[in-house]
Amino acid sequence: MQTLIFDLDDTLLDFKGGEVADIKELVQKHAQLSGDALEEALSTYQAINSNLWYQYEMKTIERDTIFKERFPKTLAELKLADQVDAKQMEADYAYLRDHNYRMLDGAKELLQNLHGRYRILAGTNGQEETQLRRLKETGLMPYFDQIFTSEGLGVAKPDALFFEKIFASRPDVDKENTIMIGDGLYSDMLGGQNAGIETIWLNLTQKELPESIHPNRIAHSLQELSEMF
Numbered sequence: 001m002q003t004l005i006f007d008l009d010d011t012l013l014d015f016k017g018g019e020v021a022d023i024k025e026l027v028q029k030h031a032q033l034s035g036d037a038l039e040e041a042l043s044t045y046q047a048i049n050s051n052l053w054y055q056y057e058m059k060t061i062e063r064d065t066i067f068k069e070r071f072p073k074t075l076a077e078l079k080l081a082d083q084v085d086a087k088q089m090e091a092d093y094a095y096l097r098d099h100n101y102r103m104l105d106g107a108k109e110l111l112q113n114l115h116g117r118y119r120i121l122a123g124t125n126g127q128e129e130t131q132l133r134r135l136k137e138t139g140l141m142p143y144f145d146q147i148f149t150s151e152g153l154g155v156a157k158p159d160a161l162f163f164e165k166i167f168a169s170r171p172d173v174d175k176e177n178t179i180m181i182g183d184g185l186y187s188d189m190l191g192g193q194n195a196g197i198e199t200i201w202l203n204l205t206q207k208e209l210p211e212s213i214h215p216n217r218i219a220h221s222l223q224e225l226s227e228m229f
């Protein structure tokens, strides 16, 4: 039986949709911004946050640094550092983020199509308790054979060790018959590449493919992905 390893955030779960709503709610509450200023705060946060995640995936910073720096840096750039408590924002955001139960359109239908015909694993750079709760609350949990998180494994994608630990704990999974599926160019595609397994890139937002990354296949929607199986 073939094994599919699914990334979760922005592959099956709608992390970005939740992030937009949550960050706007936080900025309104803590900085009382609205309209264009609110949009600017959101895009400032998103740029700083994704840069920090990239540095973490490239192993130039520790994971904790992301959570320590993203709100202070955002507030500094918006010239709000003196007026808003960045630590409190991060704490409030942790709660909102952990209770984001949004799915991407077509996620359940995709898993229904694959269930029983493939071994389905999750491989996520997320926190164990949070990701398990989100899978339970969205109703996606029953489709998975096992959930692997970077917190549980002690190593994150794109490190090949992330995948090697999955294979070591699942002797029934054959590396040659495994496909990594995800939206992340570095975490998922480079990660799969590093581990020597097949990859399918989910490119929902028409991103450009860097020359160094070579997914085996590309899907532009979950429906297109579903039709590949």
Ligand SMILES: [Mg+2]
Residues within 6 Å of the ligand: 007, 008, 009, 010, 011, 182, 183, 184
């Ligand atoms: Mg993702």
